[in-house]
Amino acid sequence: MERKTNVDAIGAVMLTSFATLLAFNQVVIKVSGGGFGPVFMAGLRSVGALLVILLWMRLRGISVFTAPSARFGGILVGVLFGVEFMAIYTALDMTTVSRASIMLYTMPVWLALVGHFVLPGEQLTKRRSLGLVFAMAGVIMALLDRSAAQVSLTGDLLGIFAAMCWAGIALTVRLTPLSQEKPEVQLLWQLAISAPILMLAAFYFGDMVRNIEPIHLWGMLFQILCIASFGFLWWFWLLSRYPASSVASFSFLSPVLAVFFGWLLLNETVTLGTWLALGLVAIGLVLINRK
Numbered sequence: 001m002e003r004k005t006n007v008d009a010i011g012a013v014m015l016t017s018f019a020t021l022l023a024f025n026q027v028v029i030k031v032s033g034g035g036f037g038p039v040f041m042a043g044l045r046s047v048g049a050l051l052v053i054l055l056w057m058r059l060r061g062i063s064v065f066t067a068p069s070a071r072f073g074g075i076l077v078g079v080l081f082g083v084e085f086m087a088i089y090t091a092l093d094m095t096t097v098s099r100a101s102i103m104l105y106t107m108p109v110w111l112a113l114v115g116h117f118v119l120p121g122e123q124l125t126k127r128r129s130l131g132l133v134f135a136m137a138g139v140i141m142a143l144l145d146r147s148a149a150q151v152s153l154t155g156d157l158l159g160i161f162a163a164m165c166w167a168g169i170a171l172t173v174r175l176t177p178l179s180q181e182k183p184e185v186q187l188l189w190q191l192a193i194s195a196p197i198l199m200l201a202a203f204y205f206g207d208m209v210r211n212i213e214p215i216h217l218w219g220m221l222f223q224i225l226c227i228a229s230f231g232f233l234w235w236f237w238l239l240s241r242y243p244a245s246s247v248a249s250f251s252f253l254s255p256v257l258a259v260f261f262g263w264l265l266l267n268e269t270v271t272l273g274t275w276l277a278l279g280l281v282a283i284g285l286v287l288i289n290r291k
Helices: 009-032 038-060 068-094 097-104 107-118 126-144 153-175 183-201 214-241 244-266 272-288
Strands: none
Touching: 009 068, 009 097, 009 214, 009 244, 038 068, 038 183, 038 214, 068 097, 068 153, 068 183, 097 126, 097 153, 097 244, 097 272, 107 126, 107 153, 107 244, 107 272, 126 153, 126 272, 183 214, 244 272
16 A cells, blocks of 8 residues: 555545544543443453454454564553553543543653653654643643533543553554554554453442443443444554654644533533633644654
8 A cells, every 4th residue: 555645635534534533432431431430441342342353353364473572562552551541431430521631632742752762753843842832831721720510630630641651552662563563463462451451450440330321332332343443443554554743743633622522412611721721732732743
């Protein structure tokens, strides 16, 4: 497949669609929390997606074999994946979609900060440094804004912690031989390691089952098929088709759309402070991803 040097019209539509899908998923997680405890729900998602990916790889004739040198990286990304989703699912259970999404999508901020020291060619330029300032100002503004309903400092901090784990996954893939493995194998490690971690943790972190209704089961199915399995594969495909920096530049859309969906679908109160914080984070993400 020919790799594009820039994002064409079709690519822009697909990247926008993917950002919309991720934003809508935040609402799905929030709603599904009415039927499942957050950690148990994250565990079920990993288990379900693991089965889907194994079936997909078998049908496509993709080997699950991983080079011995890449296995440590696989274990590490799996642990980080499990901890990330334990944190973000709990955050969404405690605070609003709007606030959790702003915190989660600071991932490029932490990636850029650490990448400056450990990734060749990823040094901070004046433009990217300015982006960090904008994004961090937005996070601080969001943390200080306590005027909206269902505001939880713990939830906010868990969202930031989840973003750091997400950045850790990206760094691990970049810095270890796991980067040489197929996308399906990378995803397989994340799911295979995170599934038992999350399922065991669910016994110790809150309730497991709440008042399950059909909408919660549909929400779980959506997370398994549209996000944790084929959604991630779609993301890997986009990265193989278009420049990584161009793909990443669309990341600012997800928190913007998540705030919109939270307001539209969940009747969340979005304060002026939240909009300002979101704007600063979005500007920061654009600058960070424009080298």
